[in-house]
Amino acid sequence: MSHISETTAAERAFIPVRIAILTVSDTRSLAEDRSGDTLVKRLEGAGHVLADRKIIRDERGEIADQLRAWSLDPEIDVVISTGGTGLTGRDVSVEAHRDVYEKEIDAFGTVFTIVSMKKIGTSAVQSRATGGVANGTYLFALPGSTGACKDAWDEILVHQLDYRHPPCNFVEIFPRLDEHKRRK
Template structure:
């Protein structure tokens, strides 16, 4: 539900594709996210592709958390169960707080699309340094589902009864608190 009396507030989003084999030219999942981000009126401010290496992913996430030009990071790929799937672990290395319900809601959305195969995804969300971070599976369909069913709404200040944008100014309260 949208509140028509509230203005749209664009957020600045970075997209990270995690893949050992894709290049920017072959990044259909990243392209899916970029198209949806821009169609919604948000700003794509960074985009990278990295191999499935936990330290590289963690360091890129941490760099974007420290970047004042990035409000939200969305990664795609590396959320499965294989030995090379380390994106979730890299995200959790960076999170200050995990958004537990993001995984649950993503699973519900996925169940409607792919049935019990949804159990194989480890999509996750969290917050660090006043920045939202979301790890999505590497398929264009999963990126489409996560954006269309969850993120487009939660990243819209007009979405009621609540959304991620309205609490964004308060995410880093503990860093501003005087002791």
């Protein structure tokens, strides 16, 4: 998956990414998980693979443990969580993600806010969507609303998780995400 500067986006072959979906909720079951369903439909519709899916309670340690486990699983390339990014006392997804990140993708939250502003105006300031990398795996925390999941996928992730997307994307740097751990 190395970047080849002479190729155009049209010449690149699509590379399916293996994505795990984590819904953070004290009250939802799989049957009621509309945001998780939304993400699954979109990722599969784009040609990616659902690697795993779980619902977990709003508990920082449990969320972080699941993120760590998935980030160490060689069959998972990306983890997208939904829920727990707000400002209330039970909203701990962002803190759990940051407990696991080796590097934060600061601009992900910024771009998500810009996208959200177009839809919900200044209410976008209440979201703490975030992204980062751990163990060579991308981790993203999205709000729990289906609208926010659609916006994040349709406006950001569908492009960044597509190897054909110019001028650059997350897929083309997969092989380099954990290069700092290799012996020189």
